[in-house]
Amino acid sequence: MTDEPKDHAPASTGPSRRDLLESALGAGAAVWAAGIAVPTGMYLWPAAASGPTKKYIEVDPASMPPGTGRVVSEGGKPVLLLRQKNGEFRALSAVCTHLGCIVHWNADQQQIQCPCHAGTFTPEGAVVSGPPPRPLASYPTQMVAGKLRITI
Amino acid sequence: MSLRARANGWFERRYPMRAIREGLAHQMHKLLPPHVSWLHTLGGLLLFLAAQQILTGILLMVYYRPTTEDAYESVRFLMLKASFGWLIRGLHAWGATLMIAVLVLHMLRVFIMGAYKRPRELTWVGGVLIFFTTLGFGFTGYLLPWNQLSYWATTVGTEVAASIPGIGRSLGVLMRGGEAVGQETLARFYTMHVVVLPWVLVFLMIMHIVMIRTQNLAPLEAVGEERPLDPRTAVSFAPQHTSRELVVFPLFFALMIAVVILFPPEIGVKADPTVTPEGIKPEWYFLPTYQLLKYLPKLLGLGLSAIPPLLLLLWPFLDRSRARRPSQRKLSVTIGLGALLLTVLLGLVGYLSESEITLFGKHIRFDMYGVPEVVPAGR
Amino acid sequence: MALFFALCAQTPAATTPNSCVACHAEIAKLEAGRAHAQAEIGCVACHGGDSAQAEKDAAHAASAGFSGKLGALATVELCGNCHADVARMNPYGLPTDQLAQYRTSRHGQGLFTDHDESGAICSSCHGAHGILGPKSSESPVHPTHVAQTCGKCHGDESLMTAHGLAATAPAAYAKSVHAQVLAKGDDSAPQCATCHGSHGAIPPGFGSVAAVCGKCHMREKELFQKSPHAPLVETGDFPGCIVCHSNHAIQPAEPRIFESVCGLCHGGTPEVLAKRDRIAGALNSSNELLAAREAELQAAAQHGLASDEDELFLDEARTGLKSARVLQHSLDPARVEEVTGEARGQLEALRLRLQKERDAQRWKRLALLPVVAFLILMSLGAWVRFRRLHSHA
Numbered sequence: 026m027t028d029e030p031k032d033h034a035p036a037s038t039g040p041s042r043r044d045l046l047e048s049a050l051g052a053g054a055a056v057w058a059a060g061i062a063v064p065t066g067m068y069l070w071p072a073a074a075s076g077p078t079k080k081y082i083e084v085d086p087a088s089m090p091p092g093t094g095r096v097v098s099e100g101g102k103p104v105l106l107l108r109q110k111n112g113e114f115r116a117l118s119a120v121c122t123h124l125g126c127i128v129h130w131n132a133d134q135q136q137i138q139c140p141c142h143a144g145t146f147t148p149e150g151a152v153v154s155g156p157p158p159r160p161l162a163s164y165p166t167q168m169v170a171g172k173l174r175i176t177i
Numbered sequence: 178m179s180l181r182a183r184a185n186g187w188f189e190r191r192y193p194m195r196a197i198r199e200g201l202a203h204q205m206h207k208l209l210p211p212h213v214s215w216l217h218t219l220g221g222l223l224l225f226l227a228a229q230q231i232l233t234g235i236l237l238m239v240y241y242r243p244t245t246e247d248a249y250e251s252v253r254f255l256m257l258k259a260s261f262g263w264l265i266r267g268l269h270a271w272g273a274t275l276m277i278a279v280l281v282l283h284m285l286r287v288f289i290m291g292a293y294k295r296p297r298e299l300t301w302v303g304g305v306l307i308f309f310t311t312l313g314f315g316f317t318g319y320l321l322p323w324n325q326l327s328y329w330a331t332t333v334g335t336e337v338a339a340s341i342p343g344i345g346r347s348l349g350v351l352m353r354g355g356e357a358v359g360q361e362t363l364a365r366f367y368t369m370h371v372v373v374l375p376w377v378l379v380f381l382m383i384m385h386i387v388m389i390r391t392q393n394l395a396p397l398e399a400v401g402e403e404r405p406l407d408p409r410t411a412v413s414f415a416p417q418h419t420s421r422e423l424v425v426f427p428l429f430f431a432l433m434i435a436v437v438i439l440f441p442p443e444i445g446v447k448a449d450p451t452v453t454p455e456g457i458k459p460e461w462y463f464l465p466t467y468q469l470l471k472y473l474p475k476l477l478g479l480g481l482s483a484i485p486p487l488l489l490l491l492w493p494f495l496d497r498s499r500a501r502r503p504s505q506r507k508l509s510v511t512i513g514l515g516a517l518l519l520t521v522l523l524g525l526v527g528y529l530s531e532s533e534i535t536l537f538g539k540h541i542r543f544d545m546y547g548v549p550e551v552v553p554a555g556r
Numbered sequence: 557m558a559l560f561f562a563l564c565a566q567t568p569a570a571t572t573p574n575s576c577v578a579c580h581a582e583i584a585k586l587e588a589g590r591a592h593a594q595a596e597i598g599c600v601a602c603h604g605g606d607s608a609q610a611e612k613d614a615a616h617a618a619s620a621g622f623s624g625k626l627g628a629l630a631t632v633e634l635c636g637n638c639h640a641d642v643a644r645m646n647p648y649g650l651p652t653d654q655l656a657q658y659r660t661s662r663h664g665q666g667l668f669t670d671h672d673e674s675g676a677i678c679s680s681c682h683g684a685h686g687i688l689g690p691k692s693s694e695s696p697v698h699p700t701h702v703a704q705t706c707g708k709c710h711g712d713e714s715l716m717t718a719h720g721l722a723a724t725a726p727a728a729y730a731k732s733v734h735a736q737v738l739a740k741g742d743d744s745a746p747q748c749a750t751c752h753g754s755h756g757a758i759p760p761g762f763g764s765v766a767a768v769c770g771k772c773h774m775r776e777k778e779l780f781q782k783s784p785h786a787p788l789v790e791t792g793d794f795p796g797c798i799v800c801h802s803n804h805a806i807q808p809a810e811p812r813i814f815e816s817v818c819g820l821c822h823g824g825t826p827e828v829l830a831k832r833d834r835i836a837g838a839l840n841s842s843n844e845l846l847a848a849r850e851a852e853l854q855a856a857a858q859h860g861l862a863s864d865e866d867e868l869f870l871d872e873a874r875t876g877l878k879s880a881r882v883l884q885h886s887l888d889p890a891r892v893e894e895v896t897g898e899a900r901g902q903l904e905a906l907r908l909r910l911q912k913e914r915d916a917q918r919w920k921r922l923a924l925l926p927v928v929a930f931l932i933l934m935s936l937g938a939w940v941r942f943r944r945l946h947s948h949a
Contacts, residue, residue: 046941050423053934057427060927067260068236098868123744127875140879142744143774155772156744256860263860263920420945423938431931438924444860 083172086114094130094137102177103127104164105137107148116175117150118162128161137161208411209418210396217394219283221422222429226276227382230314231375233269241321243367245360248323249447256444267437273315275433277462280308281517288492288513291501292395298493300388305490307381310374315460317370320363328448329457331366332358340475357450400499456531465520468527471545485516574598574607575615586686595648602626602634628673632658635678654678657756674715676757681705697754700738702747703729728804746772765796765803779885809881811839834889842877842896845903849873852910861913869906873899 082097082104089095094107096119105119105128117137121128126141136153137146144155151160165176189195209217240255240262242248255262284304287293293301320331335358339349354361396403412418459467470478488495500506526547533542533552540552576599577584587593600607605622609615616622626634636655638644645652658664658678666675681697688695696705707726709715716723729735729748737745751760751768760768766789770777780786780797788794800817801809814836822828853870856862876899883892 043944046937046944050934050937050941053930053937056930057934064261064264065236068262068265069239070260072240072254072259072262098872103871123742126878140775140882143772156742158742158744250864253860253863257863417942417945420938420942424935424942427931427934427938431928431935434927434931435924438920441859443858445858 081177082175083169084175086168086171086173089114092132092135094132096127096129097175104175104177105130105161106173106175107137109148114166114173115148116164116166117146118164120161121157122152122159122161123155123157204390205415207390207393207414208406208408209394209414210406211410211412212397213394213412213418215421215425216286217418218422218425219279219286220389222279222425223276223283224382224386225426225429226272226279227378230269230272230276233265233272234371234375236265237269238371243321243363245323245363245448248321248363249444252322253444263441264434264437267441268433270442271433271436271440273311273318274461275429277308277311277315280311284308285513285517289503289510290395290397291503291506291509293493294395294496294499294501295400295493297388297392297395300385300392301493302490303381303385303388305486307378307385308489309486310378310381312462314370314374314378315462317366317374319460320358320366321370322444323363323448324445325448325452325454326445326457328358328450329453330459331362333457334459334463335362337470337479341479342476359450395501397501399501399505402499458527458531461524461528464527465523468523468530468547471527471530485520488516575610576600576605576607578610579612583685588686590686591689592687597638628667628675628677629671631679632664632667632677654755657753661753661755661757662759663757674718676709680709681754697749699743699745699747702749703735703738706748725804728802732804732806733808734806765798769797769801775882776885779883783885783887785887811836811843811884831887831889835884835887835892838889838893838896839877839880839884842880842899842903845900846870846873846877849903849906849910853906856910856913861917862910866906866909869902869909873902873906876902 084097084106086108089106089108091108091110091112094105097104097106098119103119105117107115107117107130109115119127119129121139121141121144123139123142123144126139128137128139128144128146131138135148137148137150138144139146139155139157142156144157145153146157146161147153149160150163152158167174167176185194237255240251240259242251252266256266257263287301287304316331316334320327335349335352338352339345341348350356352362352365353359354365393406398404458464466482469482472478473481496506496509498506498509503510526543529543529549530547531543531545533540535541541549542552543549574584580599583599598607599605603623603626604620605615606617606620607615609617609620614620616624623630632655639650640652640655642652659668663676666672667677683696690697690699692698693700695701703726710721711723711726713723725748734746738747749757750771752758766777766780770780776797785794785796789796800813801807807813814832818829818832822832849870853862853866856866876895880892880895880899883895886892
């Protein structure tokens with residue numbers, strides 16, 4: 026392995042050239058290792074806050090007087106939030122079970138209505154009339170630190 | 178005595194470091210037969226790939242959630258939100274495909290060079306078992322993203338197992354954890370993919386490597402005519418053979434990164450057990466079996482498709498000839514290459530079946546048996 | 557012998573031997589297990605005669621009140637005997653106003669006033685034997701079969717011509733968006749009876765069209781009633797919804813209707829047409845944007861490059877455009893533009909998000925070059941080392 030062309034070249038260039046190659050390859054390997062380690066570290070660092078863990082909506086209860094309702098949406102799911110006359114909250118899927126239009130709360134008639142084909146639902150989400158085949162799905166709600174949390 | 182020497186001595190009395198280091202050095206500098214070539218780097222490449230699959234697999238487990246509710250979303254999340262998640266999933270998905278491709282090439286090299294012959298029959302058998310285990314990885318891993326393709330390919334795949342006479346139904350229920358592919362299936366496949374199969378693979382690989390190291394690589398001379406290695410022509414494992422592997426690894430890694438970026442693995446549409454998409458096909462490495470099963474009545478097909486794996490597994494005990502050089506065992510090599518060609522053809526027909534291609538301006542449609550039919554223009 | 561067969565062929569509910577079955581086995585088979593058989597309404601209840609008599613002449617004797625096949629008027633009165641009787645229908649929870657409604661229908665008026673027996677009577681729609689309730693999917697009056705049932709007569713050209721009617725409605729309806737939705741399995745989609753009524757079937761009058769359509773399309777009706785066209789309906793100068801949407805062959809509500817219809821009356825008033833162009837333009841261009849984003853998002857989702865937040869943007873835009881389509885009935889371009897503007901905002905935000913994702917893809921490809929170059933360089937270095945290590949051999 027020490028058989029560099031000694032006769033044709035100064036003895037010193039062989040080993041030095043080899044050393045250069047070895048150290049260049051070593052440095053390359055180090056760069057390679059870093060190129061694997063850095064993305065791995067970045068991958069492991071907790072990703073964006075809006076990750077799959079956040080599956081709830083938070084609403085300030087004071088923003089909704091009793092007897093009102095509004096559509097809130099987070100993470101692709103529109104939710105119809107109702108506040109009953111007795112102050113209790115109820116969260117229902119705002120997607121009409123007929124053709125997927127977004128339903129809204131009719132405060133005068135105390136009913137949920139779908140603007141597309143006259144489907145109406147009770148405040149509990151049951152079908153009163155019209156084409157919807159199924160009641161609206163409901164989501165659990167709870168008070169957490171003064172905020173209403175809807176788990177979706 | 179220097180502090181370092183004392184520390185070493187303290188450690189040496191408790192852990193035989195020197196013996197291990199000497200054993201390793203002996204293995205590293207072992208001499209290999211002179212015909213060792215670029216083709217012999219395929220085995221090392223497989224070790225490299227297995228390590229990569231295990232590492233990327235561990236990283237994927239950090240974000241993956243094996244539930245029907247979350248599996249698809251978690252894969253989408255790690256691809257989109259986690260930094261470099263796309264790269265890690267891409268390496269894992271492409272790594273699986275490339276690993277099977279390299280495995281086939283490695284087996285082909287061993288077959289053609291007659292390296293499976295006495296006394297290396299068990300090395301071959303172990304290698305074939307590694308191949309089957311890797312196919313098991315492919316089958317179980319394919320379901321985990323829980324998209325339409327994976328769901329229905331698994332439904333079809335487990336259905337094949339369930340149609341084995343006698344035990345089939347029970348086997349199908351056992352694989353699926355129920356009557357249909359669902360949460361239980363996902364949990365079972367996940368457990369197999371991340372716990373059971375990795376241990377089986379590691380065990381088989383250790384056995385394989387131990388056998389190779391103790392018996393050394395097979396020479397080209399016929400069985401019983403092997404000559405002792407001539408130190409002047411022999412190749413050292415390190416640094417000579419490893420220097421060859423070091424040329425191959427970066428190139429292979431570059432290829433892998435390139436396919437991951439240029440052809441990123443899809444994530445598809447989330448699995449929907451109520452909608453069967455058209456043209457469900459398994460992964461490419463299951464296509465030959467899939468196509469074979471179509472041609473034959475189910476029972477016969479199952480029986481027949483069990484023969485090639487058995488032949489492969491038991492080949493060293495069937496081919497008892499002594500010669501190793503391919504030029505001296507034309508029949509054997511012809512059988513092997515013929516079988517490979519047939520497999521590739523079946524796979525190709527399976528790939529084309531139930532699809533349409535445009536060739537020289539003509540639309541050609543293939544039916545489920547792969548029979549082409551020219552579609553008249555304007556349709 | 558006949559009695560033996562009769563006993564064997566009896567419906568489970570019948571308790572007395574029924575000799576009719578000996579000859580009318582086919583009809584008995586039809587009735588078996590159906591509502592009237594279950595309620596023990598036997599042959600005699602409608603056709604008279606004596607089912608205890610084994611001989612045909614005795615069973616069909618006029619003295620036993622045998623009436624045989626009933627005429628149209630007799631049929632309607634016969635059905636009404638029970639079905640208009642509150643006391644008899646109460647246990648089954650069935651309504652009793654069908655006959656009263658029928659009298660008000662065109663069919664009933666024909667029968668009772670004009671003594672024309674060629675019009676529809678109860679059995680024309682419900683069948684005579686083996687009658688099923690409208691909730692049974694096999695019933696001829698189940699929503700999915702109504703168009704076919706009405707079409708038996710209303711698609712018969714000679715019959716309709718005789719009554720001075722066109723026979724085109726069933727064929728026109730079959731092409732309508734309503735029929736398509738019904739065929740997709742949405743039983744709530746409108747069929748003939750939804751607009752015309754069933755027992756009291758009558759064409760909606762000139763002024764009541766909006767009311768009929770508004771039963772389901774209530775928002776559209778609300779807006780239309782405040783639009784400039786509404787007063788013209790009152791005065792009888794504008795027939796309402798059907799002007800743009802036609803009556804039976806109702807097509808999906810697409811903005812192209814604007815192009816074909818408005819000009820018919822407003823051809824000479826450029827300011828009205830300008831308004832039309834604004835509304836149609838806002839809707840058309842937004843729909844195109846929506847379709848483009850939908851395709852982009854789908855392609856991105858296939859590659860795992862779209863999140864559910866991206867889908868939310870699309871959902872919101874889609875909902876917005878849906879309400880804009882409804883809002884056009886106000887004929888107020890500003891209101892339509894406001895809503896489509898919001899939807900376009902969502903679509904633009906989505907476009908930017910997808911663009912960002914595509915840019916990231918481009919960066920990945922660019923980054924590939926140096927990475928591959930580095931790895932090839934490493935390989936070349938290793939190659940030099942390999943050559944050197946093998947050169948002595």
